[in-house]
Amino acid sequence: MRKAPVSRRDRPAKPPLSRDGVIAVALRILREEGLEKVTMRRVAGELDTGPASLYVYVANMAELHGALLDELLSDLSDISGQWREGVIDLLGQYHEILDKYPGLARSVLVLRPAGPRYIRLIDTLLGLLHEGGVPPAQAAWGVDLLLQMATASAAEHGGDEQSDQGQIEAVRDADPADYPNVGRVKEELFAGTGMERRRWALTALLEGIAATPVA
Amino acid sequence: MRKAPVSRRDRPAKPPLSRDGVIAVALRILREEGLEKVTMRRVAGELDTGPASLYVYVANMAELHGALLDELLSDLSDISGQWREGVIDLLGQYHEILDKYPGLARSVLVLRPAGPRYIRLIDTLLGLLHEGGVPPAQAAWGVDLLLQMATASAAEHGGDEQSDQGQIEAVRDADPADYPNVGRVKEELFAGTGMERRRWALTALLEGIAATPVA
DNA sequence: ACCTGAACACCGTTCAAGT
DNA sequence: ACCTGAACACCGTTCAAGT
Numbered sequence A, B: 001m002r003k004a005p006v007s008r009r010d011r012p013a014k015p016p017l018s019r020d021g022v023i024a025v026a027l028r029i030l031r032e033e034g035l036e037k038v039t040m041r042r043v044a045g046e047l048d049t050g051p052a053s054l055y056v057y058v059a060n061m062a063e064l065h066g067a068l069l070d071e072l073l074s075d076l077s078d079i080s081g082q083w084r085e086g087v088i089d090l091l092g093q094y095h096e097i098l099d100k101y102p103g104l105a106r107s108v109l110v111l112r113p114a115g116p117r118y119i120r121l122i123d124t125l126l127g128l129l130h131e132g133g134v135p136p137a138q139a140a141w142g143v144d145l146l147l148q149m150a151t152a153s154a155a156e157h158g159g160d161e162q163s164d165q166g167q168i169e170a171v172r173d174a175d176p177a178d179y180p181n182v183g184r185v186k187e188e189l190f191a192g193t194g195m196e197r198r199r200w201a202l203t204a205l206l207e208g209i210a211a212t213p214v215a
Numbered sequence C, D: 001a002c003c004t005g006a007a008c009a010c011c012g013t014t015c016a017a018g019t
Helices: A019-033 A040-046 A051-056 A061-075 A083-099 A102-109 A116-131 A136-156 A161-172 A180-184 A186-190 A194-211 B019-033 B040-046 B051-056 B061-075 B083-099 B102-109 B116-131 B136-156 B161-172 B180-184 B186-190 B194-211
Strands: none
Touching: A019 A040, A019 A061, A040 A051, A061 A083, A061 A102, A061 A116, A083 A102, A083 A116, A083 A136, A083 A194, A102 A136, A102 B102, A102 B136, A116 A136, A116 B161, A116 B180, A136 A194, A136 B102, A136 B136, A136 B186, A136 B194, A161 A186, A161 B116, A180 A186, A180 B116, A186 B136, A194 B136, A194 B194, B019 B040, B019 B061, B040 B051, B061 B083, B061 B102, B061 B116, B083 B102, B083 B116, B083 B136, B083 B194, B102 B136, B116 B136, B136 B194, B161 B186, B180 B186
């Protein structure tokens, strides 16, 4: 069934474009269909205009991705408990959010996000490290690292399962005579669930940050 | 001046296509002009054929990137000294190689590389950790992490300086009343050169890996 | 100032058809 | 089996021209 034609005056007036409007549409497409569908052309289409019009409100695709991250970060909730658990919990939440959108995680990795919610996240993490007595220089450099690791871990997902499988095979088939060290720990290399490994990784990094003086 | 037409028999016979040939051409373009220029169309063009022909020898772009990484890794040289310094040195070399091609680093992050030189790198790192008395499970999980960090750090480069600058500004302008923890360590957040921070990061992570038992 | 149509300059991958 | 021309199904960004 065809839609009945709608005359210009019956159709709701096209709302004026705005940065918030652009981001809201992009966010909806992201949530419903994934990052691949968030193209300038598609966002513009849903706003009844052409892609060129968006460049009045966003500088480029990278900036739009940054804005999307900040929107997603509003799902971060308060954490509780001791500082170590707090850091792990908060970074776990951050990872969980990004893990749904591996493509966005890849963008974020090169983005240096600057939105208010991201700065808030940095501030909260710094507060927890401070509470734990981590010296300021280590805390400052460490927060970058913790966020990088959580982001990279989300970015790693959603590559082809094919190449995942390729590495597993290559390692499993590695001749122990040629690769003695791989041979010795072959089982350990594949052990553990993603979550177990991620949790251990965060714990280890946190430990190192707290224990390693700068210069 | 136009090139004189070359008859079919004067022109050197077009060498048959091969996987190695495809990779060799891609590697040359990568070294001379960067990853953006390594397109299927361009590689095919230099081999006097169309892009479709390459798919006989490489499954897709991701696999080609994996092959390029493995070629680049032949520049890794032997390391010496104690195990800690060895790990830092080797990962420093790895980072230096990837740092020239941030786009490739981004690919590698989602790639799970499986080439022989990458497996060799894993084996060498495992050997060093073993030498240092790091328990096998920690070593196995830790190598993944160390490589992930080195790769992510190379991938971060070569985003717009614009967004780099954006984050620095956002942090510098953050109101200390709103973001007290950022306020407290503002200088530390920007301190240090890239190399100093990278070296510290690797040291801290290595420390954590060695000190944090699995499960 | 804001908005846009149209163009610019490309992509990776597939597939039917050839040899 | 290997190879390919042509097409499919798109991209982000710029810019001259309009309002």
